[in-house]
Amino acid sequence: MRLAKQDRTKARTHLARDRELAERLPLFLRSVAEAERALDEARDRGAPVEEVHDRGVELDEALTEAMRAAYAQERVLVGVKGYGDRIQRRKRLARPEVKQATQVAERLLTARETHRLHGIPGVPRPVG
Template identity: 65%
Template sequence: MVLGRRKTGEDARRRHAEDETLAGRLPELLDTVESAEAALRAANAEGAEVEDLHARGVALDTALTDAMRAAYAQERTLIGARGYDDRIYRRKRLAAPKVKAATQAAEHLLTLREAHRLHGIERVPTSPAGI
């Protein structure tokens, strides 16, 4: 018997595998964010209609949300499967430099998404009732 060694549960291993899959898509999702942002900027520069700007803003929000979720999945992947069950192990692993960098990247994406939600999505005017 090895002391200090804990087994991870089946649920933790399953969630870890799901996070690995999602984290593997992060570069692709970041490219999607970049292209959605470029499309929104181009539409703004061209003076597009409000509805088009709204649709492109929502597309960028969706891309930022997916990339943020993948970045947090990457953080959990770097922590390891044991981090799902053992909070002390998770806290210790959060101090590792690679995990800190992944956390900072995920939080940066979260900040970008929140700023975009506050200021970047054009509001579509509603038509008055009865018209």
């Protein structure tokens, strides 16, 4: 199935945007590591719950950005045809390099969801 010219242009625009985001994946992964260290340090030194909460939120934001960049990397590897043709997308998702990118993205997604469920301590509300 061939995409209409307008759809091809739109797909190329999305691909360019995804390519820019995917290029920043290593930076986002470093941010995740730094945020994890900051959260661990805050917990280890017995920081106030508000600070631990703030570090937890920072880690959540870093994981979210890294996950988005990893999924963008997957779409870049699938290519421009994957934006409009689901059959081409499925075929290309079966390639080993795309599978590897998908695994990275899914690990980040799982880490983020686990962190959201168990890693961000609640802050008590002030009474009164």
